[in-house]
Amino acid sequence: MVNMDYHWMPFTENKAFKADPQLIVKADGVHYWDDKGNAILDGSSGLFTTPAGHCRPEITEAVSRQLATLDYTPHFLRASPASFELAEALSQLTPNGLDRIFFTNSGSESVETAIKIVYAYWHAKGQGNRQRLVSRERAYHGVNLGGVALSGMVKNREIFGNNGPSVVHMRHTWSETQRFEGGQPREGVELADDLLRAIDNYGAGSIGACFVEPIAGSTGVLVPPKGYLQRLRQICDAHGILLVFDEVITGFGRTGQPFASDTFGVTPDIITLAKALTNGAQPMGAVAVKTEIYDTIIDAAASGAPEFFHGYTYSAHPAATAAALATLKLYRDDGLFERAQSLAPLFQEAMMSLKDLEIITDVRGFGLLAGFDLAPEQRPGKRGFELQKDLFEAGLHIKTTGDAGIVAPAFISSPDEIDQMVSILRKTLKRY
Ligand SMILES: Cc1ncc(COP(=O)(O)O)c(C=O)c1O
Numbered sequence: 001m002v003n004m005d006y007h008w009m010p011f012t013e014n015k016a017f018k019a020d021p022q023l024i025v026k027a028d029g030v031h032y033w034d035d036k037g038n039a040i041l042d043g044s045s046g047l048f049t050t051p052a053g054h055c056r057p058e059i060t061e062a063v064s065r066q067l068a069t070l071d072y073t074p075h076f077l078r079a080s081p082a083s084f085e086l087a088e089a090l091s092q093l094t095p096n097g098l099d100r101i102f103f104t105n106s107g108s109e110s111v112e113t114a115i116k117i118v119y120a121y122w123h124a125k126g127q128g129n130r131q132r133l134v135s136r137e138r139a140y141h142g143v144n145l146g147g148v149a150l151s152g153m154v155k156n157r158e159i160f161g162n163n164g165p166s167v168v169h170m171r172h173t174w175s176e177t178q179r180f181e182g183g184q185p186r187e188g189v190e191l192a193d194d195l196l197r198a199i200d201n202y203g204a205g206s207i208g209a210c211f212v213e214p215i216a217g218s219t220g221v222l223v224p225p226k227g228y229l230q231r232l233r234q235i236c237d238a239h240g241i242l243l244v245f246d247e248v249i250t251g252f253g254r255t256g257q258p259f260a261s262d263t264f265g266v267t268p269d270i271i272t273l274a275k276a277l278t279n280g281a282q283p284m285g286a287v288a289v290k291t292e293i294y295d296t297i298i299d300a301a302a303s304g305a306p307e308f309f310h311g312y313t314y315s316a317h318p319a320a321t322a323a324a325l326a327t328l329k330l331y332r333d334d335g336l337f338e339r340a341q342s343l344a345p346l347f348q349e350a351m352m353s354l355k356d357l358e359i360i361t362d363v364r365g366f367g368l369l370a371g372f373d374l375a376p377e378q379r380p381g382k383r384g385f386e387l388q389k390d391l392f393e394a395g396l397h398i399k400t401t402g403d404a405g406i407v408a409p410a411f412i413s414s415p416d417e418i419d420q421m422v423s424i425l426r427k428t429l430k431r432y
Pocket of ligand 1: 109141142249274275
């Protein structure tokens, strides 16, 4: 038995886990295996990281070849050709105009980088006062202090002080009228006008950007009401505010198109990415920005020094770059985004079939992403915690946040495997 004393596990009740651990020792396709040899269906594509399925040889071999040839390049003042190749490949996939790519190692770093790009952009334009940011309740933008300030999750914020950027929160987009509605809610477009209220209160000239997840993922899959993202875009345009989409979960086909920006027909100024960029095989994130933003920052800087004082030792690490190049090729060659789109109706219908269970108080979703709410017990979060543990025992891994469950199958899942996921969910939920 492995000694568990030393690893301080992230986002985990360490005592409870270590008293009764659920270990994963192997993965292949849409399955994990635990240390007792049981197969477990992966109902959340890792942590939304692995839509092409686990242990794809195309990615493993590319990383292995890369590590044997060039294991590390310093990207401050040096570079390897592969990072430029990847940036070009990514820019061909990102919405038109978002063609300049900054590499990071995670979603949290992508969000921090985006915040700094916003500051640098307004500084370069002589409007350095635009330091205030707008985001939303029930948002998750990672765990670094800027992202925590943007986020709208009480436990992630309450003991970490007020040292981040100054942020105004719009209301989240979930309401009672949306229960079991399916797809994009018909009501709620007016919630975008909360951005106008922030403008009225603080002045457009003090606001640099509005950050939203097109679909709020980690807090239980809140799908934007029809017209909501369009309205945000209009307000940002009218007041010169940058619009940032955090597509760390929704990027790379989760909504059936490369990005949720494509699916919902709204082009932001900046997109933050991570997770599925490497199919989860290596840590990597990226920030895609409009060329005008890049040009503004680069052109305003004095020569003889970096234009943007920001970067990570592992920005565009060769192994991650190789993994990302192989992943993008796999998505293209196997038509995986199209596959996600064609599986989505079946998946959403299967998830909605759970609505007859008394314990389920809502089911929501879009593409290959769905959330459901459990009626809470005395203490919020207790049921969600128990459910993910019981599901694992029953052969299904999913993510829970509080009393919400989040299901996000790999794009390579068969209709049969989706049925199996939902049937394990039903069987387990029936016991509650
Ligand atoms: C929308 C969003 N932004 C940022 C992050 C943070 O990403 P990471 O955990 O890679 O730092 C996440 C993680 O789930 C996310 O869903």
